[in-house]
Amino acid sequence: MNMETNKIFAALLVAGIIAMLGGFISQLAMHPHELEEAAYEIEAAEDGAGGGHDGAPVETGPESIADLMASADIERGKKLSRACMACHTMDQGGESRQGPPLWGVAGRSVASIGGFAYSDAMKAHGGKWDVESLNAFLWNPKKTLSGTKMNYRGVKKPEDRAALVAYLQSLK
Structure with a gap:
């Protein structure tokens, strides 16, 4: 140098x-001075309901899409599934990527694709992927199944979730 x-x-x-x-x-x-008790109290609503500034209850889970399934648009679901294809395949006999293949997922047992490294939370979940379980998981995977590896924010609109579930049901 x-x-x-x-x-x-x-x-x-x-x-x-x-x-x-x-x-x-x-x-x-x-030297910050730590208070022994809060300088002011925040009062909760008397009926125990939480919420935003307007007092509306905090959303704790997805709304049911059972009524929307009859009119769900499969083609819209197919378009929405493009976001899924970053990590999943939709093809019959498709290979696992970051996520398992989604062909035939509707009605399939949870964590049932051999050779895919499911999270411990997903393995312990059990059950089958029916309309309501798909709805809940697609709404917010991390809130629905704490510990899941699925790194996706979820689908907020019930109509979009219904369309996506209808499309997944068509993959058979």
């Missing part, structure tokens, strides 16, 4: 040390 490179390296090293020392000194100089 030449002298110029050494100077630059030394300057960066000294700047880093000064920044670290500044952090340590500020920690020593500041």
